[in-house]
Amino acid sequence: MEHAKHIIRAVLLLVLIAVAFVVVRHFALPETFGMHGHYRFRSVAEHVARAPFHGAPGACAECHDEEAETWSGGAHRSVSCEVCHAPFGTHVEADEQAAPMRVQPSYLLCGRCHQRLAARPKEFPQVALSDHVAENGEEMTERVCLECHDAHNPSE
């Protein structure tokens, strides 16, 4: 053992690193982790305590009944208002208008659902955007889709 002093020191160093890991793990591990599964249980209460930021379409209809009526009779009735507009919470706070509602008028947004894609069901309305715009004699501007389609009821 006399000539194995360096080996003993190296092994001790490795043990020290392993112990350091166990100590760091002890302090780094969130208190409620693993209580009811492989997650931090307290995060459930933290999420419950957060105020809702999005609203259901019914919340928008309270003020915008005209748009809501057009929307509810069209093919986009399954697309919630906040898909094209900003979240409810950016517009309304404590039942009062906090800021003007933002809207995304770009063809890029329309293209997310209606650009032709092999992975979409065949019966779903989809077009090759640039061809479709050219066929209808339009220029490829940002609001080009809105020139012909009403986003609240695109068949109109």
Place this chain on the structure above:
Amino acid sequence: MGEHGGYLFPNDLHILWELMIVMYPYVTGLVAGAFILSSLYHVFHRNELRPIGRLSLVASLGFLLFAPWTLLLHLGHPLRCFNVMLTPNLASAMAMFGFIYAAYMALLVFEIWLVHREDIIMLASRSRGVTRWFYKVLALGVYDVSEEAKQVDHRVLVVLAGLGIPGASLLHGYVGFIFGAVKANPWWSTPLMPIIFLCSAIVSGIAMVIILYQIGMKFSGRRIDPPCMQSMARWLWLFVILSVTLELLEIMTLAYERAEEWTVIGPLLVDQLAFTFIGIQLVLGAMVPIILLGIVVLMSRYLTNQIRNTLCFVASLLLLLQVFAMRWNVVIGGQIFSKSLRGFRESHSPGLFEKEGVALAIVLFVFPLVFIVLFNRILPVFEPPDEEVPIEGGPCPAGGE
């Protein structure tokens, strides 16, 4: 949006595992391969491999240090990376990565320290000031270089290298397992996957050490040891034959069975992956090096050292390319067809400056090489030259056979 052949479901459309996930098995493969080559000298006493005994260990460490970077770049959120060890989900194969990686790293550093201990002590005694302190800390304050201490070192080294072989095999075998265990993907799901990955890892490791050794000798103005090069060529030839045979056996089984997945895997190989699979993985990267190395192994007595070195260098470069192509074909190939066997998406080409782009992949590949150069400035990566010098240009000695 591009054109797609056949039909894809939305969850088949995106390639989520990109270039960094191609790099991940590639880099860990270099780690395992270089280590297994070093153990041929340290455990199995293939003394002709003495000149690369240290280099292969240091190369293994260099690539090991940068292997997790590929995952960090792919996943993002680098601060979360330690969660895989702090809160491991033991039902996940990936969770094992942290532990296997850490244990293997400890073992490798320990082994490299033992191999270089004598040099550390010598440098500590020769240097002054801060440098002296640095080497003293590295020596852990023990300066025993007696014959008895060296024997202890040797015994521990053999045990460590012996443990390192299953360690390196596990490290890389599990990477293959991660792909092989994806039941829903017929191009990945085969129990052969860990073995194929391991064999090709050894190929890439030996090829990398051949290249590093030749470049290192060139820059340090020393001669390349012919028996060492001959021996590496022989091992490389063995493993490339084994690796390519296993890769082909897997495909031949699929082709012969003609099970339902062959309807997409067949076209995938000859159409979507034609260039990277047939062109690089089979022809340029496998057939050509097998012939070149076959010449080195079978016609050794007719070759001059220069021709042997050149043949080995070219074959190694091509094999590094072959193993990369194999990783690419597995990782990307497995994501460009519909898992419902209905069609293909367009093949994937990474951008130059993206998060998972070509530039970053090159940087990641260069970092371990920089590490080896820096390591060499602190401790010698190459063994001191032997006294015995065979005649330059003459036929190769038996090479320890």
